[in-house]
Amino acid sequence: xxxxxxxxxxxxxAVTLLALAxxxxxxxxPTLMVMAGATLxxxxxxxxxxxxxxxxxxxxLPPLLYAAAWQMSWRDxxxxxxxxxxxxxxxxLATTVVVAILAHECIDGMSWPLAFALGAxxxxxxxxxxxxxxxxxxxxxxxxxxxxxxxxxxxxxxxVLYRSAVAAAxxxxxxxxxxxxxxxxxxxGGVAVGIAIGWLAVWAHRQIKDxxxxxxxxxxxxxAAYIPxxxxxxxxxxxxxxAGMYVSKHASTIFAPSTRLHATATWDVLxxxxxxxxxxxxxxxxxxxxxxxxQRPLAELLLLTGLVCVTVIAVRMLWVFPSAYIPRLLFxxxxxxxxxxxxxDLVVLGWAGMRGVVTIAAxxxxxxxxxxxxxxxxxxxxxxxxFAVVLCTLILQGQTLAALIRWLNVAPEAEEHSNxxxxxxxxxxxxxxxxLDLEAIRAENAKDHDVEGAVGHLRERYWRLLAxxxxxxxxxxxxxxxxxxxxxxxEVLTVQRRKLSELARHGLVPQExxxxxxxxxxxxxxxxQEALENYSE
Numbered sequence: 001x002x003x004x005x006x007x008x009x010x011x012x013x014a015v016t017l018l019a020l021a022x023x024x025x026x027x028x029x030p031t032l033m034v035m036a037g038a039t040l041x042x043x044x045x046x047x048x049x050x051x052x053x054x055x056x057x058x059x060x061l062p063p064l065l066y067a068a069a070w071q072m073s074w075r076d077x078x079x080x081x082x083x084x085x086x087x088x089x090x091x092x093l094a095t096t097v098v099v100a101i102l103a104h105e106c107i108d109g110m111s112w113p114l115a116f117a118l119g120a121x122x123x124x125x126x127x128x129x130x131x132x133x134x135x136x137x138x139x140x141x142x143x144x145x146x147x148x149x150x151x152x153x154x155x156x157x158x159x160v161l162y163r164s165a166v167a168a169a170x171x172x173x174x175x176x177x178x179x180x181x182x183x184x185x186x187x188x189g190g191v192a193v194g195i196a197i198g199w200l201a202v203w204a205h206r207q208i209k210d211x212x213x214x215x216x217x218x219x220x221x222x223x224a225a226y227i228p229x230x231x232x233x234x235x236x237x238x239x240x241x242x243a244g245m246y247v248s249k250h251a252s253t254i255f256a257p258s259t260r261l262h263a264t265a266t267w268d269v270l271x272x273x274x275x276x277x278x279x280x281x282x283x284x285x286x287x288x289x290x291x292x293x294x295q296r297p298l299a300e301l302l303l304l305t306g307l308v309c310v311t312v313i314a315v316r317m318l319w320v321f322p323s324a325y326i327p328r329l330l331f332x333x334x335x336x337x338x339x340x341x342x343x344x345d346l347v348v349l350g351w352a353g354m355r356g357v358v359t360i361a362a363x364x365x366x367x368x369x370x371x372x373x374x375x376x377x378x379x380x381x382x383x384x385x386x387f388a389v390v391l392c393t394l395i396l397q398g399q400t401l402a403a404l405i406r407w408l409n410v411a412p413e414a415e416e417h418s419n420x421x422x423x424x425x426x427x428x429x430x431x432x433x434x435x436l437d438l439e440a441i442r443a444e445n446a447k448d449h450d451v452e453g454a455v456g457h458l459r460e461r462y463w464r465l466l467a468x469x470x471x472x473x474x475x476x477x478x479x480x481x482x483x484x485x486x487x488x489x490x491e492v493l494t495v496q497r498r499k500l501s502e503l504a505r506h507g508l509v510p511q512e513x514x515x516x517x518x519x520x521x522x523x524x525x526x527x528x529q530e531a532l533e534n535y536s537e
Contacts, residue, residue: 011277011280011281012273012276012277014036014040014280015033015273015276015277015280016276018032018033018036018276018280019272019276027399029275029276029279030275030279030354030356030394030398031394031395031398031399033276033279033280033282033283034279034280034282034283034286034390034391034394034395035283035395036280036283037279037280037281037282037283037284037285037286038283038284038286038287038391039283040283040284041283041284041285041286041287041288042287054361054365056278056281056357056360056361056364057358057361057362057365058223058226058227059274060274060277060278060357060361061155061226061236061237061240061357061358061361062222062223062225062226062227062236062240063219063222063223063270063271063274064271064274064275064278064357065152065155065222065226065237065240065241065244066221066222066225066240066241066243066244067244067267067270067271068148068151068152068241068244069152069240069241069242069243069244069245069248070244070245070247070248070251070267071148071248071511072145072148072149072152072244072245072248073145073510073511074245074248074249075511076141076142076145076149076510076511077145077149077245080142080145080146080149082327082334082338083146083323083324084145084146084149084150084153086323086327087146087150087154087319087320087323088124088149088150088152088153088154088156088157089154089157090319090323091123091150091154091315091316091319091320091323092120092123092124092154092157092158092161093123093157093161094315094319095119095122095123095312095315095316096116096119096120096123096158096161097116097119098119098311098315099115099118099119099122099123099308099311099312099315100112100115100116100118100119101115102307102308102311103115103118103119103308103382103385106304106307107304107378107381109377109378110377110378110381111169111377111378113165113166113168113169113174114165114169114376114377114378114379114382116161116165116168117162117165117166117169117366117382118308118382118385118386119161119165120158120159120161120162120165121158121162121359121362121363121382121386122308122312122355122359122385122386122389123154123157123158123161123312124151124154124155124157124158124355124358124359125150125151125154125352125353125354125355125356125393126151126354126355126356126357126358126359138405139348139405139410140345140410141510141512142339143345143348143349143410146349147349147352152241153237153238153241155237155358156186156187156190156235156237156238157187158358158362159235159237159358159362160182160183160186160187160235161183162362164179164182164183166366166367169370169376170367170369170370170371170376171370171371172370172371182233185234186233186234186235187234187235187238188234189229189232189233189234189235190229190234190235190236190237190238190239190242191235191238191239191242192234193225193228193229193232193234193239193242194225194229194238194239194240194241194242194243194244194246195242195243195246197221197224197225197228197239197243198221198225198242198243198244198245198246198247199246200224201217201221201224201243201246201247202246202247202250202254204217205217205247205254205255206254209256211256211258211259211261211262211263212262214255214259214262214263215259215262215263215266218247218263218266218267219266219267219270221243221244221247222240222243222244224243225239225240225242225243226239226240252497252500252501252504252518253501257521257522257525257526258522258526258529260518260519260522261519261522261523261526264519278356278357279356279357279394281357281360282356282357282360282387282390285360285364285387286387286391289380289383289384289387290384293380293381293384296381301384304381304385305384305385305388305389305392308385308388308389309388309389309392309393312353312355312389312393313353313393313396313397316350316353317347317350317351319350320346320349320350321343321346321350324341324346325341328340342410344408344409344410345410347404347408348401348404348405348408348410351397351400351401351404352397352401353393353397354393354394354397354398355389355390355393355394356390356394359386359389359390360386360387360390362386363382363383363386363387364383366379366382366383367379423509424500424503424509424513424514424517425517427499427500427503428496428497428499428500428503428517428521431495431496431498431499432492432495432496434495435491435492435495486528486529489524489528490525490528490529493521493524493525493528496521497518497521500514500517500518500521
């Protein structure tokens, strides 16, 4: 029997090598890892790796959703809530219905509940795949917000529909009123649980002063939101997302710079490992899904899976244009508050519909038996179709999305992005110089020559940086005493960070730029702290 520990180590080694290959050959790593996993799964003699789907959801989904929610700006999410909702709720419902009708008509003996379960399985695009694509491709910020925002919350819609359909398929009983009530209450309850856990997490972080312990605490937070929500039969997905966005909103005030640097490094490694393992495990399960229906004619299977894959892609492409333009025609407030979407952006939005780990885990969670103990009809077909949709969208859409973006010339306004970053740097440097002017007056009145020298040195440096618009770097050739210079530099960094938070709070700096500048300030503070510690020794 294969040792589980050795299996995990081998998978980690494979993930690392595949990530290197992905960078070398410019292939999106979800696509490459799924293909590699499927190839390994078909090699004769290799042991088949099976896993419990609920465990997969618990291990993979909370941290990956939390990491994605952490990067999402609440201000941007709120300003794009209408298009996100139309995709995360409206499109998921539409896809579920269309796929259910197709499956019921094309598959002999397919019950309506199981057909709707299949539709709910394949309807929501994957948050992990979306993040993997948007982080590596140059896209306009608003388009990135809509793609990532949709993928964060659409799993909640899909899983609520899926569980209602599965319950009806297993028991043979369906209550529309109960299903509708659950569909309405599950998201609200999930958000409430997430905000409560987020508030507790913020409070706890304010009490903890150790970077390592805080980093570990950030790893526990997504599970603290997801598990209670699932036990309460509300949306664990939305609970995790709400907690992540709530904590992220307060991150600049509750985390010390050293904690941010430590936690960022920890999460970068964790997200890389979980992403790689998730998509490799998907690939390993694909041969098992085909083996389960090997008694059916291959042509029939290919036709059925092809029809569903085309339907899933087509419904999304057909949905994005009316959902973007019709509200503008009907409502003046939409025309006045939102920029007119470009057709090429909508094409990219429609093509960015990769499915992933949630679809696979939920498909494998389908019960094998009904309430009376008989086998659930067509279960294996549903699982196979779900796997086929994931494989098709990851390979076809994931592999061609970058080429489509280049062909359509969909890119962010580089000048606008650069101007925002430059203006933000200027603002925090002006704040630093203003603080130094006040310190100079105080030092002159107190006849503190050490501080006067440090003020003069830093003032010259910051004026030089302001003129050159460069990122600050600590130099070791200072003429004033090291301790005075370091302490004053820490004060100035605090002033700059406070000014940056003010700009972000008023929506004057995009979150991406804010995080970049904040990291620059954190790195500088870490170098200053190290210099001060070395001087003290």
